Amino acid sequence: MSSNLYSVGLTGLLSSNARINTTGQNTTNVDTEGYSRQRTDTVSSPVGGVVIRDTSRLVDNFVSQQVRTDTAKHSYYDAYLSMISTSDNLLAEDSISLNTYLNNSFDALQAVNNDPTSSSLRGLAYSSLENLVQQYQVLSGIVSDQEGLIDEQLASSLDDLNAITSEISNLNKAILKNETFSISPANELRDQQELLAKKLSKYLDVSIQFNKDGLMTVQLANGQPLVMDKTTTELMIRPNALDPKKVDLSVSFGDYEVGLKTENLGGSLGGLIDYRTEFSVYADRTLGQHAISLADAMNTQNKKGIDANGEFGQNLFTLGKVQVYSSLENLHKAENISVKVADGQSSKVSKNTFELTRTDSDHFVIKTIDLNGKYVDQPVTFNPDNLVKDSHGYFNIAELGLDLSLADIEEIDGDDVFRFTPTEGAATSLSMFAKNGEALALGAPLVVNTSSDNLSDSRISLTSVTNTNSGTSAFSSDGSLYPSAPHQIYFTSPSSYVVRDASGVEIASVSNVTQYTKLLEQAGLAEEAGFEVSVSSKPKRGDEFTITTENLGVSDNFNGLALADLQTKGLVAGKATLMKAFSGFISYVGSKTAEVEGHADASKIVMDESVARRDRLSAVSLDEEAVNLLKYQQSYSASAQVVTAARTTFETLLGIMR
Structure with missing residues (x-):
């Protein structure tokens, strides 16, 4: 009996000591980021005493996944908000508002109409148009600067993300090795891995699973793999030849690469990519459509009048070349395709992208792709041989308001795909064609x-x-x-x-x-x-x-009045005036910013609640640990008394035997 009593007391001592150690470990790591509270479990032994089972982490995988999901969602809106709020603040600033410069330009045109013979008034009108052009470039520069900043942040984020996935893979190896040669779970290593997974969720919305060996695998929310067991991966940006504004991602597993869908990525990476491919593209094309509408309308009207030298007016503005994109192997063919906005048809020009392909030996087709990347509207099919060409080889696609030139039709095959977006970069490329105020064709031609x-x-x-x-x-x-x-x-x-x-x-x-x-x-x-x-x-x-x-009258302002009257015409998409269109754009930016800000605030509340829920289970409470420490100390002392009693009983028995 004393032998059993001694065994009972000894196992009690060992159990209490193990629990004291666990409590000490918890207390020591109260401020350690990512640490999960541990608990040592025991069971009663059928032969008496207690058996220590293991020391496990108090975690709920469902709660942990919810924390990661909510973290990814908040990071997405936070990253998006950081970019769009900057754009909102800059674009809405009165000092750089396009409407201010439009007002100044049309006011200057009204002034010169009062005295078309005045060289100084013509000069002031010309200067105001120059300032207007520069302001288009300033606003488009804001958009392009944001794109450059995003590209830098994406590169930096990918470096951090790849370091995290590599470390997760390395921890899988360490965990497998540790738990293979030890009966104790690698709790601290798994805590580190969970912390890395949470950091990863700040960049992407990820789903964490564990294989039969308990090793962590990481997938994107849409199911695409990111980390497979012990395999080290690398996430990379890949250029898109057909759409340079689009960000394509792929994950490299060493011997092969897997392309990643960029839709619904979540996290800050998803927020930056969506801002770049959605809002940034929309802003650039909106400003481009605006610039095209202004340039085309004023150029067309100026050609209907007589300038200060008694000659027909010419273009006041010029637009840059529309870029035509194709696959890398077809870039030389894209050089044979030229696109421009047809004179006087800017009202038909949309913010969409157009895709040109060949259907047979005679016919070509142009499909329309909207801002969401979806094919819309009816395709336009044409035979270039049946269309009238101008002196430069351009023929008109009336449905789209575009002029197209195909330098070498025979070189284009049926599998070739070419894309172009007339409004892309148009605000940046806008410049003055006229050299001075004398080019303003204010007079009537008859x-x-x-x-x-x-x-x-x-x-x-x-x-x-x-x-x-x-x-x-x-x-x-x-x-x-x-x-x-x-x-x-x-x-x-x-x-x-x-x-x-x-x-x-x-x-x-x-x-x-x-x-x-x-x-x-x-x-x-x-x-x-x-x-x-x-x-x-x-x-x-x-x-x-x-x-x-x-x-012809030198003081005539017939065409000058028509130029000034363009301020009130529905030039943009054939509907909105220039000022109304820009005001609508600014309103959209403000509305979008408020929407994203609301999502960011709401997602922050949800994320904090998820973290608090996780902490209630897994975080260390000093009050609770203090109670446990006192309890286990008393248990240790009691077990020691049992051992002492067993020893005394055993000595007494030995004394009787003597």
Whole structure:
């Protein structure tokens, strides 16, 4: 009996000592990051005493996974917010607002219209347009600077992430070795691994699982592998030849690589990538669409007037070349494809990307890809041989508002894919084509006169100029009207008139006239003439009105008023004015920022609650450990008394035997 009593006391001593050691370990690591509270479990021995089973970590894998998921979600919104809030603060700043510069430019145009002969006012108008161009470049520079910052952060994050996954793999090896040659679990190593997994979740939303050997495997939330047992991996950025703005990722397992889907990555890495591929691309294309609308509208209008030198106006602005992308092996073929916005068709230009492929020996097709990467709208199919080309080899794709040139069609195969986005980088490439204020074509290209011999008080006026192209209008290349063009309108009665050419030959007649506006349109000549005229009231028989390009007024502001009036026209996508479109963009940025900020705040609360839930189970409580220490000390002392009693009993028995 004393032998059993001694064994009982001894196992009690060992059990209490083990629990005291565990309590000491917990207390010592109260501030150790990632440490999970440990507990030594025992069972009663059937032969008496107690048996120490093992010392385990108090963790709940479900709770730990929830902490990682919530951490990834908060990190995603926090990273996104850090970028978009900076953009919001900069873009919404009044001092750099595009609307301020648009107002200044159109105010300067209004001022020069008051005195088109003033070189100083022309110079001020030109300077305001220069400042406007520079502001487009400033705003697009903000977007591109953010992209550069993101690229740096992505590179740094990948270095940290790869170091973490490598360490997880190394810990798998160490854990396997430790637990193979020891009956004790590698608690501290597993704590380190759990901490690394939590740090990893700040970069990506990951799912942690354990194989049959208890080794940690890491997968992305969408199921793609990141760490497999003891295999060391490396996450890398891969360039996308068809879409350089897109960030592609792949994970290398040494002998092979696996491409990773960048959708729903979560974590700060996902937040940065989504900001770059979503908001940054949207902002760049929005500013680009805005710049294209301004340049095209003002260029088109300026060509309809006469500049300070008495010549037809030319472009005020120029846009950079639209980049055409293809796979690496087809880059030389992409050089044969040129794309530009068709003159006067900027209202049709969207923020979408277009994909050009060949369907057969004769036909090509252009598909539309929206900002979300999805194919939208009906494809445009065409045969280049059936389309009219201009002197530079461009043919018009009217549905898209684009001009396209294919230098070497035979070189393009059916498997080749080419992509281009007209609005991409357009704000950055916008520049002044005009050299000075003299290039502002403020005057009308023709003069209309009312004969002094007319019997009525009706007066003729130039209503509009729509086209001055020498190939498609009444204007010749030297600025004069073609002889066959309308030169005179003669009323044969108050309700009828004829239109005559330069030789007085009748080229059209109109009867039953009730309205005295758009006379050339009523005669069916407005489109081919490229201009329109009206009379102020009902004429009388014999009234004559002439149209000429001689003695153009140097102080005329007919086209200048039309240039200034572009401020109120729906130029952007054919709907919004320039100022309204930019204000809408700024409102979108503010709304998006507020939305992301709300998600960031909410995800922070959820994450903190998950961490608190984990801490209630796994974190060390000094109060609880103090109670345990006192309990196990008393247990140790009691077990020591049992051993003492066993020894005394044994000595007494020995004494009796003597």
